[in-house]
Amino acid sequence: MxxxxxxxxxxxxxxxxxxxxxxxxxxxxxxxxxxxxxxxxxxxxxxxxxxxLPTADLRRWRGRGWWWPVVITTLAAVVLLAACWLSAQARRRRLREVVVHSGGGEVASVRGRALEEVMEGEAEALPGVERATVTLTGRRTAPRAQVALTLGARGAPGAALARLREEVLHHARTSAGLTRLPTEVRLRAVRHRAERVG
Structure with missing residues (x-):
């Protein structure tokens, strides 16, 4: 729609x-x-x-106090709406479904959001990971993944990335019958407020 x-x-x-x-x-x-x-x-x-606008009309409109504020506000609104629309066009769209190759030439599809939720659950179960967000983009037959991991205070980035690649991404590729799943991973550390001790 x-x-x-x-x-x-x-x-x-x-x-x-x-x-x-x-x-x-x-x-x-x-x-x-x-x-x-x-x-x-x-x-x-x-x-x-x-x-x-002929000169006579222009002079008449300029003489009114509301003319310039209306012109400037209208132009600013048009520019702002155009910028919002352009950024919406440039934004990567989420996949609604992913084509699953089940072998033997049979093809099925799985909802993109369902696969994202499974990957998020697996990623959040990894040691040191407090929160995970997965977004699938690209084409239904060649999806790409964007993963954002929020690491806890004891989370090790290297270990989290290795386990993400070996477990979460491997399971996603295997379950969807994909030969490859290009992934961009962003790591963040959770921020805790400092507490006074003593």
């Missing part, structure tokens, strides 16, 4: 920008006079010397 809405909004924004660009180009290149056709009376730009 979200993907459909995203595509619809992208298409509408593209069509609007294309229409606006065409209107400006037709007026700026003076195509009605050169090619001998008439534009509708509601057309925003009639010729190369035409502007969006």
């Amino acid at each position: 979200l993907r459909t809405v995203n595509r619809l909004l992208t298409g509408l924004a593209g069509a609007l920008l294309l229409a606006l660009g065409a209107a400006v180009l037709i007026g700026a290149l003076d195509l009605p006079r050169r090619w001998g056709f008439e534009l509708p009376s509601s057309w925003p730009f009639d010729g190369p010397d035409d502007v969006l």
